[in-house]
Amino acid sequence: MTQETQQQETQQPVLALDHVSYSYTKGGRNVLNDVSMAFEPGKMYAITGPSGAGKTTLLSLISGLTTPTQGAVEYEGKSLAEINRYDYRSQDIGVIFQSFNLLPSLTVAENIELSMDASGREFSEPKSDIIARLLQQVHLPVEYAKQRILHLSGGEQQRVAIARALSYDPHIILADEPTGNLDPSTQADIVNIFRQLAHEQNRCVILVTHSPAVAQAADHVIQLTKLQRPVVQQ
Template sequence: MDTAIETTTESATSAEVPATKPALELEHVSYSYTKGGKRVLIDKNYVFRTGRVISITGPSGAGKTTLLSLLSGLTTPTKGRVLHNGEDLAKADRYRFRSHDIGVIFQSFNLLPALTVAENIILSMDASGKTFDKPKKEIAAELIEKVRLQPEYLNERILHLSGGEQQRVAIARALSYDPQIILADEPTGNLDLATQDDIMAIFKDLAHNEGKCVIIVTHSPEVAAQSDEVFQLAPLRER
């Protein structure tokens, strides 16, 4: 065997959250960096559903970053399929998928520091190519409220914000075109515990009240414990 047994667990509160429809599915997914080279993921199967917060955990080298790349449509599997709403991502319009259906929250935020909060959010809306039924700045203001920032932050430049404030803006930006799926890479890695809990409360609200599928890559046991499900990747064993 190349991998240790993987486990899928559910938090103690998960029974209170009704499962809805599959958003992303792994079907016997394997990935190697080069043909005949290092295998990172081997025969992975999982269903990521709307209305759920799912944490992906595992030690360094277990393939968490690779899996995030596959789920976001940036990479295609060496074997198997990644399905979005039942459609094989490898055969889909992946640009449209990334600009309409999935929002990514980066570990380093990737905000433009010289721009204001509103400008960062609106730039993301413009890049999506979607049409909106109200002024973009009005939507940005609603998103800022959703991530628990005061309205005056809209005109604040990113470089003046704390790490926790930037993380909230990064979440608002990911929500700017109303995607079905949110992918977050270590979203609480550099935050204090109180801010971490507040960020998790935002994620749970997005899943449980808005029906989004929220997928979090994390090393934090506290984040995993607050999630509805945990997909734990096992480390590859040396042959």
């Protein structure tokens, strides 16, 4: 084991689920039942499992959009119930939704700037320089900054959604099915971008995926089952 690996393995979790249960209706069936798990920086996690197992529900709990019925989601050791969830969502976590949630009539740069402004962060460089670097990072030509979203392909929009999620430098990146509907080489490229974000920038990357190739590229695979017991496979 290298020293670098040893260092990575002793990292404190950035995010943890502590006996989390969730039901969409009061007194109804638990979609997630007593789930406890920890996520470390510098690692890429894949959450897999059949349709309806609760993967998107788990992401919405982690992103602070939904509150657990029981238990707690903890960021850096503090329950989301005790911290400012707006700050958490706009600064600490970058979410890439399956439907991208980009504003189609705005340009690429305008979409990214909206998230930068919402974070309330101060940036030490002009925003246009940061956006140019982000576009390079997701392998899009810099001239795309001025393109309207509605003129972009699905794979290109996926890259913009990643750039936007990175724009305010969050510790955690969440993505729901980030490679659905992409051709194999675009999928491989996007997966590599996520791996670099984890391994080279020490972010915690959590992807929901149905793709065995994406799961294989992750450091840890968390399998959700309809029996409601997650199994950590790796």
